[in-house]
Structure formats: structure tokens, C-alpha cells
């Protein structure tokens with residue numbers, strides 16, 4: 001596949017700013033929803049502490065990283081001090097407790113890659129997944145939230161990209177497309193690479209936050225209130241950024257050789273990471289390095305069929321942004337097989 005020459009953006013691009021911002025605002029969860037989530041977390045905490053007085057509950061994922069759209073499920077991590085616990089036993093016990101407290105659809109998935117208990121709270125209608133000791137996810141949730149504080153264009157872009165991915169059916173890891181987490185990392189990296197940059201690389205800056213989780217040192221600059229004007233030398237608008245984002249993934253990204261890395265704020269080579277061939281089920285057809293678990297490629301779920309689907313969707317989106325009369329509708333048109 002040939003990479004195309006730089007496309008010049010359509011002249012009326014900025015007429016799309018207002019409609020894109022309206023879409024963004026319609027996706028942002030209202031305050032009362034956040035309050036209900038907190039209320040449910042407190043109830044769960046009470047139940048959990050009856051059985052395990054030392055345990056703590058943390059929110060992670062989209063309800064805590066500021067990239068959650070309205071009516072999302074919530075992700076909760078049960079943190080236990082004791083490292084020797086048997087996760088399956090804990091989850092089965094937890095499922096028991098929740099069941100007796102009249103939660104609905106309680107299900108322990110002890111064999112999943114990340115074992116969880118699922119539940120639905122009949123009071124609020126909120127669905128929730130609880131995992132055990134997945135502390136890295138709590139830390140990567142914080143770094144995403146910190147990035148979102150620096151420039152509001154990140155949250156706007158990521159909401160639009162996630163909404164596009166869900167509408168087009170390319171946010172399904174079990175079908176070989178990408179997780180929401182991967183899409184947010186793609187957005188952060190894209191904004192780190194604009195010139196002038198819209199986002200810094202927090203992991204390359206002075207470490208003001210530092211934790212060690214499963215032998216991985218997680219350090220980064222987290223005093224983000226000091227960075228609030230960081231992107232102001234770049235005046236690109238949300239419409240221009242959406243256009244450029246899809247252009248990048250449709251025509252510029254070098255899928256054969258490159259890895260995107262939020263950790264380093266730059267593009268690195270597959271060669272350097274030894275991600276050049278298939279090992280087991282990891283194919284590395286699109287490479288997105290996890291910021292902390294750096295041996296982890298978030299593109300590993302993508303196979304030779306789904307890479308085609310994904311790239312065709314990026315190309316479709318780029319074409320829609322360039323030529324369509326009504327991109328704000330067409331971009332999100334549901335995919336019908």
C-alpha cells in the first residue's frame with residue numbers, strides 16, 4: 001500500500017467546529033450521573049469492608065479518566081494489601097455477597113484475561129465490573145485524566161474518535177479492533193506530535209508522582225495545573241484536528257515500521273521493540289505501546305482481517321472529513337454489514 005501525498009484540508013473546515021462541539025457536549029455525562037456513580041461506589045465499599053476491612057475500592061477506566069461518555073458502565077478495582085490472595089476465590093466470595101444484597105446480573109468471570117465480577121445496581125441502573133488488584137489500570141487512569149486537564153482539545157477529540165469507533169463497530173476487542181483505552185492513547189500521542197505541540201510528554205518530565213506496581217516504576221509529572229497554557233501556541237481547531245487525526249491514520253502512519261509511544265512522546269521503531277514478527281497471538285499489525293507496561297502492544301488484538309477493516313474505516317473517515325457535505329452526520333453513520 002502506498003502512502004499518499006499530503007492532502008490539503010478543505011477550505012470550509014472551520015464551519016465544522018460548532019457541530020463537532022455540539023456532539024461533544026451531548027456526549028459528556030451530566031453531573032447527576034457522576035453523583036450516582038459515587039453513591040454506588042460508597043455502597044460497594046461498605047459491603048466490601050464488612051468482609052475485608054483493609055480493602056479499598058478505586059474507580060478506573062472511563063468513569064475516572066474523564067473520557068467517559070454518558071451512560072457508561074463503571075470499572076472498579078478492589079485493592080487488597082495481601083499479595084497472596086487467590087483472585088478467583090475473592091471474586092467468587094464477592095459475587096456471593098453482591099447476590100445476597102440484591103444486585104442484579106451478578107456474574108463472576110474468573111477465567112477472563114482480567115478476571116472480574118459483573119453486576120447491575122437496580123437502584124441506579126448502573127452496570128459495573130469489579131476486578132482485583134489491577135493497580136496499573138488505576139495508575140494509567142490517572143495519567144489519562146492528567147493529560148485531559150492540560151488542553152481541552154484532547155477530551156473533545158477523544159470523545160469524537162470514541163463515538164466514531166463505537167458507531168462504526170471498530171471498538172470491539174473481541175472482534176480484533178481496538179479498545180477505548182487504545183483510542184485515547186492514539187489521541188494523546190497525536191496531540192504530542194502536533195507542531196507546536198498541544199500536549200507535552202508527562203513521562204519525560206520531572207517525576208512529581210511515583211509508584212511501583214508489579215515491579216514497574218510508574219513516574220511522571222502530575223502537577224498539570226502548571227501546564228494549563230501549554231498548547232496555546234497551537235491554534236488548531238477541533239475540526240482541523242479531527243481531519244488531521246483521520247488523515248494520519250489513513251495515509252501517514254507507517255504501519256510496517258512504527259510504534260506510537262505516549263511514554264516517549266514520539267514515534268519509535270518496531271525493530272527497537274522486537275515487534276517485527278508474530279509471536280504467539282501477538283501480530284503487531286498496528287502498534288500502540290502501553291505507557292507503563294511497555295512490553296504490551298495494545299494493537300495485539302488486531303489480526304490480518306481486522307487490520308483491513310480498521311484501515312478502511314480510517315480511510316473512510318478521512319474521505320468523509322475531506323469531501324462530504326455533512327461530515328458531522330456521515331462520520332458517525334452506523335456501520336451496517
Ligand code: CTP
Pocket residue numbers: 060061062063065067068069072073075136137138140141179180181182298
Ligand atoms: N485497560 C488497560 N489495558 C488494556 C485495556 C484497558 O490497562 N489493554 C484499563 C485502562 O485503565 C482503561 C480501563 O482498563 O482505562 C478500561 O478500558 P476500556 O474499557 O478500554 O476503556 P474505557 O475508558 O472504560 O472506555 P468505555 O467508555 O468504552 O468503557
Ligand code: MG
Pocket residue numbers: 061062072073074075
Ligand atoms: Mg469501561
